[in-house]
Amino acid sequence: MNQPAHNVDSHSVMYITPRPELIMVEGKGSWLTDNNGKRYLDFLQGWAVNCLGHCNPGMIAALNSQAHQLISPSPAFYNEPMIRLSNLLTDNSCFQKVFFANSGAEANEGAIKLARKWGQINKSGAFEIITFDHSFHGRTLATMSASGKEGWDTMFAPQVPGFLKADLNDLESVQKLVTKRTVAVMLEPVQGEGGVIPATTEFMQALRKFTKENNILLIVDEVQAGCGRTGKLFAYQNFGIEPDIMSLGKGIGGGVPLAALLATEAAACFVPGDQGGTYNGNPLMTAVGASVIEQLIAPGFLEAVQAKGELLRSELLAISQEFGLGGERGMGLLRALILGKDIGAKLVELGRNRSPDGVLLNSPRPNLLRFMPALNVEDDEIRQMSGMLRELLKQAV
Incomplete structure (x- = not known):
C-alpha cells in the first residue's frame, strides 16, 4: 500500500473509494488546484454538480448575502428563497408543486413515496414502479433497489421490493411488466452512470402516451441530466412530453447540497406527516439554487x-x-x-x-469516458x- 504524501494524513476519513494522495484546495471556473500547486482542467465538475464551474460569483454572492440574513429557521416556516426558487422552477416547467431535499437520492426516494401514496389513493394500493436496466437512482436502500446497476440487488439484501426492470428505448419491455399493481414508470432521460445512454424521442413519446392511457405515473429522474445539462432547462423538454413527477439534484445547487422533487397538481398528494426533512427548503441552499436557475434561464445561456x-x-x-x-x-x-x-x-x-x-x-x-464540464466552459477549454x-x-x- 502506498504511503500518503507528506501533507496528506487521511487516516480518519472513512474508506469508501480509492482516492489519489492529494488534496484539492482551490477551484475557479473549469480549473482545480491541488495542495502541490498543480492545476487540473476539470471535465468532471463533481459529477455534473458544478454546473456553473468552481466558485461561481453569482452563487458566492447569494451564499454570502443569505448567510448574513437567515440560515435555517426550521422547515416549519416559509422563507423567501424557498418560495423564490419554487416559483422559478414551476414557472419554467410543467409542474406546480416543489419539495426541496439535500441530495438526488432523497429526491428520488420522495418520488417513490409520492407515487406509492398516489397509488394508495387512486389505484387500489398499486405500488410497483417499473425502472430500467443500467439505471442509477441513488444510494439509499429504496433507490438502490430501483436502480438497474448490476449487483445492487444483493449488496445490502434484502432489497426493497416493488421495482421491475425494463429495457431503455423498448416500449414492449415496459408493457409486458405492467399489472394492476403498477403505479409508475421511472427513468433517466439520459442514463448517466449507465454510460450516457439517451432515451429516444420516439420512445419517450410512446411511453408517455402508454402511461397516460393506463393511468400510470411517469417519473423522470433528472438528477444528472436536468438543470441545463442537455441544452434545455430540463431534459424532458427535449422530447415534447410532460411527466407527472421529476427529481432534480446535482446541478440545481451548483455545488451546494440541494435537490428538489417536483410534481403536477394532480400527482402532489402528500398530506402532513408523509414527507419532511430537517433542512428541506432551508434559505441558505435555496438562495444559491435561485442564483443557479436565474443564471441558467438568462437570455442566450x-x-x-x-x-x-x-x-x-x-x-x-x-x-x-x-x-x-x-x-x-x-x-x-x-x-x-x-x-x-x-x-x-x-x-x-x-x-x-x-x-x-x-x-x-x-x-x-471500462470502455468509455464520460464528460460533464461546467455549462459555461470556454470553447478553448473544450479544445484544450x-x-x-x-x-x-x-x-x-
Whole structure:
C-alpha cells in the first residue's frame, strides 16, 4: 500500500473509494488546484454538480448575502428563497408543486413515496414502479433497489421490493411488466452512470402516451441530466412530453447540497406527516439554487450550452475517427466517448498525472469516458481538453 504524501494524513476519513494522495484546495471556473500547486482542467465538475464551474460569483454572492440574513429557521416556516426558487422552477416547467431535499437520492426516494401514496389513493394500493436496466437512482436502500446497476440487488439484501426492470428505448419491455399493481414508470432521460445512454424521442413519446392511457405515473429522474445539462432547462423538454413527477439534484445547487422533487397538481398528494426533512427548503441552499436557475434561464445561456455541446461532440467524433474508436453519444454537455477497449481507468489516471497541467476525466464503464464540464466552459477549454486527450490516447493505445 502506498504511503500518503507528506501533507496528506487521511487516516480518519472513512474508506469508501480509492482516492489519489492529494488534496484539492482551490477551484475557479473549469480549473482545480491541488495542495502541490498543480492545476487540473476539470471535465468532471463533481459529477455534473458544478454546473456553473468552481466558485461561481453569482452563487458566492447569494451564499454570502443569505448567510448574513437567515440560515435555517426550521422547515416549519416559509422563507423567501424557498418560495423564490419554487416559483422559478414551476414557472419554467410543467409542474406546480416543489419539495426541496439535500441530495438526488432523497429526491428520488420522495418520488417513490409520492407515487406509492398516489397509488394508495387512486389505484387500489398499486405500488410497483417499473425502472430500467443500467439505471442509477441513488444510494439509499429504496433507490438502490430501483436502480438497474448490476449487483445492487444483493449488496445490502434484502432489497426493497416493488421495482421491475425494463429495457431503455423498448416500449414492449415496459408493457409486458405492467399489472394492476403498477403505479409508475421511472427513468433517466439520459442514463448517466449507465454510460450516457439517451432515451429516444420516439420512445419517450410512446411511453408517455402508454402511461397516460393506463393511468400510470411517469417519473423522470433528472438528477444528472436536468438543470441545463442537455441544452434545455430540463431534459424532458427535449422530447415534447410532460411527466407527472421529476427529481432534480446535482446541478440545481451548483455545488451546494440541494435537490428538489417536483410534481403536477394532480400527482402532489402528500398530506402532513408523509414527507419532511430537517433542512428541506432551508434559505441558505435555496438562495444559491435561485442564483443557479436565474443564471441558467438568462437570455442566450442555454443556446450557448447547445453550441458548446455540439463543439464537444465534434471534437469527440474527430478523436474517435483519428484513433479508430467507437464514436460518441449523449445530449448537450453530458457526453461519452466510446473507447471500444477497456482503457478508461488508465486514461483517467494518465490524465490526472499529466504535467504540467492535469485533466480530470471519468470512466463509469471500462470502455468509455464520460464528460460533464461546467455549462459555461470556454470553447478553448473544450479544445484544450481534446488536445490533452489525444496525448493520453497516444500513450494508452
